[in-house]
Amino acid sequence: MPISRCSAVFVTVVLTCYSSLAFAQGQTQTTTVNVAAISMFLLVIASTLVITWWAARRIRNRTDYYAAGGNISGLQNGLAIAGDYMSAGGFLGMSGLVYFSGYDGLIFCMTSVLGMPIILFMFAEKLRNLGEYTFVDVVSFRLSDSPVRVFASCCSLVVVVIYLVGQTVGAGKLIELLFEIPYVYSVSLVGLLMGIYVVFGGMLATTWVQIIKAMLILLGVTYMVLVLLALFDFNFETLFTQVVEVHKAGKSVLLPGGYLTDPVSTISFCLLIFGVAGLPHVLMRFFTVADAQEARKSMFYATCFISYFYLLTFVVGVGAIVVLADQAIYFDEAGKIIGGVNMPAIHLAHALGGDYFLGFISAVAFATILAVVAGLTISAASAVSHDLYANVICKGKPSEKTELLISRATVIAVGVLAVILGIVFQYENIAFLNAFAICIAASTNFPLLVMAIYWQGLTTRGAVNGGIISFAVTLCLLVMSPAVWVNVLGYEQALFPYRFPTVFTLPLAFFLIWWFSITDKSARADSERSAYKSQFIRAETGLGAQTQTASH
Amino acid sequence: MNKTEERIWSNPKFQNLVRSRNRFLSLLFALTLISFFGFAFIAIFAPAIFGIPLWQGAATPVGVPFGVIVMTLPCLLTGIYMIGANLRFDSQIEEILRDAESVSEE
Numbered sequence: 001m002p003i004s005r006c007s008a009v010f011v012t013v014v015l016t017c018y019s020s021l022a023f024a025q026g027q028t029q030t031t032t033v034n035v036a037a038i039s040m041f042l043l044v045i046a047s048t049l050v051i052t053w054w055a056a057r058r059i060r061n062r063t064d065y066y067a068a069g070g071n072i073s074g075l076q077n078g079l080a081i082a083g084d085y086m087s088a089g090g091f092l093g094m095s096g097l098v099y100f101s102g103y104d105g106l107i108f109c110m111t112s113v114l115g116m117p118i119i120l121f122m123f124a125e126k127l128r129n130l131g132e133y134t135f136v137d138v139v140s141f142r143l144s145d146s147p148v149r150v151f152a153s154c155c156s157l158v159v160v161v162i163y164l165v166g167q168t169v170g171a172g173k174l175i176e177l178l179f180e181i182p183y184v185y186s187v188s189l190v191g192l193l194m195g196i197y198v199v200f201g202g203m204l205a206t207t208w209v210q211i212i213k214a215m216l217i218l219l220g221v222t223y224m225v226l227v228l229l230a231l232f233d234f235n236f237e238t239l240f241t242q243v244v245e246v247h248k249a250g251k252s253v254l255l256p257g258g259y260l261t262d263p264v265s266t267i268s269f270c271l272l273i274f275g276v277a278g279l280p281h282v283l284m285r286f287f288t289v290a291d292a293q294e295a296r297k298s299m300f301y302a303t304c305f306i307s308y309f310y311l312l313t314f315v316v317g318v319g320a321i322v323v324l325a326d327q328a329i330y331f332d333e334a335g336k337i338i339g340g341v342n343m344p345a346i347h348l349a350h351a352l353g354g355d356y357f358l359g360f361i362s363a364v365a366f367a368t369i370l371a372v373v374a375g376l377t378i379s380a381a382s383a384v385s386h387d388l389y390a391n392v393i394c395k396g397k398p399s400e401k402t403e404l405l406i407s408r409a410t411v412i413a414v415g416v417l418a419v420i421l422g423i424v425f426q427y428e429n430i431a432f433l434n435a436f437a438i439c440i441a442a443s444t445n446f447p448l449l450v451m452a453i454y455w456q457g458l459t460t461r462g463a464v465n466g467g468i469i470s471f472a473v474t475l476c477l478l479v480m481s482p483a484v485w486v487n488v489l490g491y492e493q494a495l496f497p498y499r500f501p502t503v504f505t506l507p508l509a510f511f512l513i514w515w516f517s518i519t520d521k522s523a524r525a526d527s528e529r530s531a532y533k534s535q536f537i538r539a540e541t542g543l544g545a546q547t548q549t550a551s552h
Numbered sequence: 553m554n555k556t557e558e559r560i561w562s563n564p565k566f567q568n569l570v571r572s573r574n575r576f577l578s579l580l581f582a583l584t585l586i587s588f589f590g591f592a593f594i595a596i597f598a599p600a601i602f603g604i605p606l607w608q609g610a611a612t613p614v615g616v617p618f619g620v621i622v623m624t625l626p627c628l629l630t631g632i633y634m635i636g637a638n639l640r641f642d643s644q645i646e647e648i649l650r651d652a653e654s655v656s657e658e
Contacts (some may be wrong), residue, residue: 106619114588117626121581241611254596266592300634304627534553
């Protein structure tokens with residue numbers, strides 16, 4: 001891509017930031033715009049654009065664009081996968097949750113951590129051996145291409161877009177708060193930057209932005225926890241003693257409370273780990289490494305990073321309870337924390353390290369959002385261009401040029417859609433959106449993938465009919481759940497009483513896929529069943545997978 | 553199935569590999585689920601256990617180290633699988649593929 005265009009875009013972005021900042025300053029005289037924060041923020045944007053420029057010059061073909069050339073190492077991919085889960089919601093949202101509800105926050109973090117071994121033990125190596133660019137490749141490996149791909153990629157798109165809207169709304173709010181840029185500008189800025197990364201830099205830029213951000217956030221949180229623990233002489237007992245004294249819930253702040261109340265919601269909640277294992281933008285990362293061995297390594301590293309990160313996030317949230325308690329500047333007249341539920345970590349950064357550290361953490365939070373939305377966008381783009389266009393419309397024989405063009409056009413469309421939806425939903429409580437995406441992934445993507453890899457009897461009819469019905473049921477139950485029916489639509493009583501429907505929909509999906517498969521007596525079904533053996537051999541040994549990569 | 557695949561399928565080493573790897577994976581998978589579901593069910597049916605002080609008069613309840621263990625266990629389990637697979641399965645797979653190819657060249 002031309003360097004001049006890249007730098008022109010960069011200048012525009014910077015100017016937009018400055019002008020909107022100046023605009024915000026003019027409106028509210030009392031705010032002191034944090035110079036350190038803005039310079040860190042610009043540094044982050046500049047370095048990600050340099051990465052994009054570097055990546056754009058290296059992209060020559062499909063594999064480079066969708067899978068970073070298959071050259072990412074296990075450690076790098078582990079960092080990138082961890083980065084996908086260390087989102088702004090993961091850091092600011094979870095530390096905020098710990099700040100307000102204590103131990104429940106830790107329980108919520110567990111779903112992300114426990115999803116990792118599930119991915120490794122069930123999918124990682126087999127996914128690498130069977131697929132090329134997306135998890136849909138694996139589902140349609142021996143099934144009739146068109147119907148399965150259309151359904152599975154639409155499923156991917158729905159999950160990704162829901163997840164994306166959750167991120168952009170959060171991002172817009174965060175930037176609005178941190179830098180006092182008006183909401184519409186900040187959402188558009190996120191959309192624009194994400195578009196630049198993915199259109200020009202593809203998976204290569206997306207992965208490197210994610211890796212760098214993951215290192216920055218791990219570094220930042222480590223420093224924060226060290227400074228924090230120094231206040232308590234590195235003694236957890238001292239910390240917890242003060243937490244129990246300060247928090248209004250007293251001793252029960254360190255005990256489980258709201259999420260795990262009855263067996264049905266508890267099982268539903270626990271089953272979310274299978275949704276964490278079915279997110280398309282994460283599964284896509286296994287195609288960026290060379291072979292099954294690297295895929296396995298990347299999951300080990302990812303697990304360690306995520307586990308470490310969420311443990312520190314818990315300490316950050318708990319520490320914020322004590323440190324912020326006697327500092328009036330972080331609360332408004334009503335005694336509420338300034339900026340809302342996601343801000344305790346940001347205030348803690350300021351309390352511990354002043355303006356510079358606040359600036360650093362804010363910039364990292366911003367980078368986090370950009371990296372995660374970029375990953376989501378490339379997975380949406382590959383669903384459209386690789387699964388729908390190349391394999392369904394062109395029957396697997398597209399021209400590489402057109403396919404990449406369609407992919408880039410999709411990126412722009414998804415970016416515009418995300419910005420528009422972000423503006424539409426700006427006043428809604430969107431905290432439930434991430435959990436919704438994970439719920440749908442647990443009730444459709446996950447069962448489809450498990451059956452495709454492990455069950456010989458799966459047929460196209462089973463995958464498509466079973467998948468569509470369970471997808472529809474999940475969607476209906478989510479709409480009827482309290483989060484939407486009561487909080488968004490404003491009805492008094494939810495039609496479906498539980499927060500998550502997974503305890504019903506996950507078994508239902510398995511049952512339907514099984515039922516529609518065994519009742520399928522067509523000749524096509526027979527040939528699909530008999531093709532399982534060679535799929536099995538390839539999944540176990542990687543036979544054929546290496547030669548395919550080498551031929552690119 | 554083509555000839556190479558037939559040869560792999562009928563190779564007892566392959567059947568052996570699949571069996572031992574599946575056993576290993578199922579064990580680790582079961583441990584993952586037991587730790588998480590076990591944790592959650594103790595939390596709803598016997599929450600009092602979580603509230604026991606870590607030692608006499610401590611503010612830290614046992615629930616905290618308990619949670620930390622559940623959060624770090626996945627590192628251990630994935631690490632065990634990675635080391636085990638690197639040591640045992642990779643060389644076996646290579647051997648199986650070599651066997652199949654060497655015959656097909658003859």
